[in-house]
Amino acid sequence: DQQVKQNSPSLSVQEGRISILNCDYTNSMFDYFLWYKKYPAEGPTFLISISSIKDKNEDGRFTVFLNKSAKHLSLHIVPSQPGDSAVYFCAARTLGNTDKLIFGTGTRLQVFP
């Protein structure tokens, strides 16, 4: 059972436009959500996070929105740049003594000129 789902395996966006990556989850016990970006042959790098007590967190061009009632979060990148082309993973965590992350399957974003 996939607790964190990214239903779009890929997304293609023109440079300068907004990229919207979506993520759905099923476990209501998740209390912290993160987005990671991954380039080929590299490990994932942390991008932005949001606590379950908030509905929005913004960091520069990146904004994460959380809709708890819908168990849905999204990552907005605006304006998109070619260097944003990567695989984006949504992850969720239940605060406790392990903090293991539950990852989605990723969305490959391609930003073209």
Place this chain on the structure above:
Amino acid sequence: GAGVSQSPSNKVTEKGKDVELRCDPISGHTALYWYRQSLGQGLEFLIYFQGNSAPDKSGLPSDRFSAERTGGSVSTLTIQRTQQEDSAVYLCASSPLAGMVGETQYFGPGTRLLVL
């Protein structure tokens, strides 16, 4: 300072052989995690260390998998009698202290394992 490092970066082995994968976490990070990413899948949690102890081994797929951590630093993931389905990228992550909201996990580049 240096990030999380993993070795080897690539490993090709024959079915039935044992392999050892190594992770050097960021200095001072007490929490260490192993994940793996199979082709077309997301990252799958394997095991978590707090210091040298492993309070959560729930993600290890079989008893062929084991891991240890010594000196609160380096960790080794061992896969015995490898099978073709073990082929994946094995990723290690560390964080300063587990259980704290906002503590990010920092990932290494991974070890790409191919079992022939």
